[in-house]
Amino acid sequence: MSKQAKVEIIAIGNELLLGDVLDTNTNWLCKRITGVGGQVTRAAMIRDDTVAIADEIRSALDRLPDLIITTGGLGPTGDDITHQAVAEAVARPLKLHAEALTLVKARYETLAEKGYIKDSALTEARKKMAYLPKGATAVANPVGTAPAAVLQIGVSTLVSLPGVPEEMKGIYEETLPPTLRAIFGDSYYQERAIIAHCGDESSLAPILAEVVDAHPEVYIKSRAKRYGPEVRILLTLSAAGDARDEVERRIQSALDALIAVLATAGFGVEDQPPD
């Protein structure tokens, strides 16, 4: 099995830390990355503060992940400072990026043509979105106005995405895939889940430990699904690898072992209906 690509996510915005907005971007990205066999090792939520963001990016780079994704802070207002913080973190100047400027210009022209805005003039606030750290590549935003940026720093690819979920998803799905494929390759991921009927999660601990030890390549997680007199524990098994057959065989083997030990302990098992 080839090395699993490691990913860190940094969500940026005071509104997140004020509790004004629930960050759903990180969860969406975690699902996507897990689904292509990557591993999100860490996620952080940082205020609109250049020093704090730059510190966080430097710490992430020190851990040598394959990919660092930031979300938020790419817009036209003064508190949108992600590109500046990235530039400071990697000690590169912030420069007006010709391709990014073309992308921003084209978006405002389209918005003006459609009557969404009156004037497509490139004001300072709009031009600000085209200043990227030196060496970055601009990636088109099919939904909003701020382009994303991709910057290679040593072994790590640093991708800056907007914070508006529709824009973040649009870029991730429509214009970022070539960058993502270079990182994740064609790895395969599978997940299976069952529900165990048991007294409480503590009765499950010694049983799980046995199966976990015997199947180190499979990740097994327990989570209480329903409390009350009939406790239900959701057991999720997942694994990633290059070969589909191998991944499926490993999960099936762990699942069989788990069902056998649950039966021995007198616990009932049911399949988890797909979401």
Added chain:
Amino acid sequence: MSKQAKVEIIAIGNELLLGDVLDTNTNWLCKRITGVGGQVTRAAMIRDDTVAIADEIRSALDRLPDLIITTGGLGPTGDDITHQAVAEAVARPLKLHAEALTLVKARYETLAEKGYIKDSALTEARKKMAYLPKGATAVANPVGTAPAAVLQIGVSTLVSLPGVPEEMKGIYEETLPPTLRAIFGDSYYQERAIIAHCGDESSLAPILAEVVDAHPEVYIKSRAKRYGPEVRILLTLSAAGDARDEVERRIQSALDALIAVLATAGFGVEDQPPD
């Protein structure tokens, strides 16, 4: 105005980073802390890995926040390792805590009496939840079985809460308030919001900058609320302080200034209906 209490939140659990579970605990805590005048300066999401959790706690302690809250990893299974990671981070031994053991015992006895479980015996898995870092105080869990722990490390109070949202909220609201009052005192927070009708957020940037500069104690945030031909920008103004009158006066002054500059620029304004 007295110093605003600084808080860091660390959410622990592989299920969060796999994207299997959306972390709503951090957002709930951010709202609560903002509401009593505190400031969440940073939040992180870490895997069930003792070294990674201990590293994160050490980094947080280095920034000298008033409060560090961890969520998750207090349960009976082998991947619940928060207390162990805290103990490693602060170089203290993990010890069987007499009061925590009494709390765990009492909860299992109640569950057995109510018929939720058959046997209230203190198995190793159940006893595990009563091992806390030396010097910690146990805080009763009114909802689940794992007690929370409070540990004072220099200027920082470190609180470990369970990850199940109902348990986390139950402790925060029912048994943790004395600890929280010692940190946040009686500070006051107010928030006001209006909606500006404007072409797009970029037209708003220079206008906002003027009001932000003139009212440094008030936090002003813009966020696009509706796209399309009639763009709506939600503007939130908030401030915290010791005196209610002073906080209200500052927000009202910033709000008046904002409405005035928006009118001058020809943008309509409407009140934001309460949530």
